[in-house]
């Protein structure tokens with residue numbers, strides 16, 4: 138009789154379930170309390186014949202352990218379900234949400250674009266993966282120019298060394314945008330080409346394998362060097378302050394003739410000379426010049442009817458001058474401690 142009762146209870150216990158803590162407590166009272174099933178069995182156990190006591194005693198202990206384990210596991214399950222929801226406070230406001238900041242290169246690029254847009258320049262875009270034809274050949278680069286060397290430029294594919302459209306590369310300057318634009322548009326036009334460019338350089342505080350440029354191009358009838366100088370002076374004063382002076386030094390680029398490097402008066406010492414400008418009072422900021430007639434002709438523009446000027450600057454360079462960032466690598470490390478410093482800059 139007693140053995141049957143134990144078997145019946147074991148079966149019953151294996152199917153127990155509880156919806157809440159109240160249910161668990163009820164089960165505990167039913168089986169494990171003083172007046173519960175187990176104690177009732179213990180009372181009956183006293184009347185069991187001596188030779189059966191050992192066997193039935195083991196069975197009762199087994200039942201007691203099974204009930205205790207089951208009730209504990211039901212309680213744990215309920216606890217787990219409750220803590221899952223407990224962390225979410227639906228009455229709490231979602232604010233303040235931490236806002237990110239604009240990247241310093243984006244801030245400076247936008248500022249450059251804003252200044253030139255006010256002078257009538259429109260945006261033009263081109264591919265970052267381009268061919269030799271648009272990046273070098275149309276821009277009057279000699280066949281043996283060092284920029285065409287694997288050491289300087291990332292070539293992706295050179296399936297035919299003699300066919301410039303089959304040499305695919307990561308553009309080394311945004312001037313490729315200009316050849317794409319010129320071969321599909323008739324002058325007059327005034328364009329601005331911002332974008333990322335690539336050079337095969339070892340990464341250090343002063344050089345990186347990619348950086349950003351903004352280039353400008355104006356082609357029309359009777360465009361002169363004077364126009365270029367005035368546009369660049371306006372840019373320098375807008376970017377670095379109304380007291381800024383500019384200086385143009387003769388230089389060489391394959392795609393412009395004559396060519397010049399432009400310096401601005403050091404905005405830190407005001408031109409008196411300091412460690413930042415290496416005591417010269419001037420800092421270099423961009424390259425420029427009159428578009429070489431060979432470039433215009435290569436793009437299908439009559440160089441006898443039209444002239445033009447072009448200029449190009451490194452966004453990192455301008456950002457360094459404006460905010461004195463000493464290490465180029467900071468721009469691409471995504472360190473929020475660095476980026477947060479530009480929180481108040483617009």
Ligand SMILES: [Zn+2]
Pocket residue numbers: 403404405406407408409410411412413414415416418419
């Ligand atoms: Zn200085």
